[in-house]
Amino acid sequence: MATAIQRTFIVDCPWCKAKVAASESGRAERGGYDEDAGEPYGSKVLVGICPSCKSILVGETDQIGFEGYDSDEDRWSDVVRIYPKPPKVFSSYRIPKVVRDSLTEADRSLQAGANIAACVMLGRALEALCRDILDSVPETTTTTAPAAPAKPKKKIMLGEGIKKLRDNKVIDDRLYDWSQQLQAFRNLAAHPEDITISRHDAEDLQTFVNAIVEYVYDLADRYEEFKSRVDARAKRKKS
Ligand SMILES: [Zn+2]
Structure with missing residues (x-):
């Protein structure tokens, strides 16, 4: 045999x-x-x-x-x-496809040992999150001047985006610090310089980006659902 x-x-x-x-x-x-x-x-x-x-x-x-x-x-x-360690799964239906796709690509890059590519994809995911959230936040500046002719809308870049997320209280100071680290690595990774990024660092950055996406979408959704249940119960008690 x-x-x-x-x-x-x-x-x-x-x-x-x-x-x-x-x-x-x-x-x-x-x-x-x-x-x-x-x-x-x-x-x-x-x-x-x-x-x-x-x-x-x-x-x-x-x-x-x-x-x-x-x-x-x-x-x-x-x-x-x-x-073990399956790819992170998010529950919110509000997460844009470009954010999900970038996170998937980042995970596959990490598994393939492509740490620089992973950092680029993580930056792309966070930049897409900034655009998605900030495009739905009204500008806080008020002006009485006659309306200027509408300029074509400028796309928000990562650095400006994360600052605005913090200013609008979408993320707190800690998440802002993580975002700044990611931006620094993303900038290194996106330019044709001779650099190396360790897998350990890239994995940590992945954990931070996952936490930011979870905080901004999943946990916000979950809290809204929780609050509407509590409010509905309170209303029923009153009537
Ligand atoms: Zn092993």
Whole structure:
């Protein structure tokens, strides 16, 4: 009897902070032809063990090429880790797509060891948050002068945006400090200088940006819901 060949898959280990060839011990797979969409699909979830620290790793991959359909052979996307430390999930429906997409790209960049790219994406996410929130905040300056002809609206940049978020009390001083750090790293990352950014620093910045997004959207939504329940109860008691 031939000995089974040990299957492996390449995935990011958050403890070793590196891509490792995890030895596969299990998988779930689905695929076929989607009649409605008129195209084939395939996805896999792989379970394995890190060869170095022996921790359990779970990754997900989607089929991006189908033999005999659009490719000479079946091709799969890079495996993205979903356990442990799954990508952060937000609940608010108000979070703009560009913020969500930038955060997803940042996470994938980190898993691929592309720390500079991750910082650029984190800056993009925060800049998009600034634009989304500040475009809906009325300007605080009042003027009695006759209205000037409308100028094309200037897009808010990251540095100005985070200051305005603090001035409008959307974020507090601590979140403002984190935002300033992110801006500094983003500026370094966006210019073609010879720099390195450690994974440790990039991961911390990711945690800060996630916290800001959660604070500005998810927690604000949750508090509104909580408050309307409390108010409704108080009204019922009165009547
Ligand atoms: Zn490991």
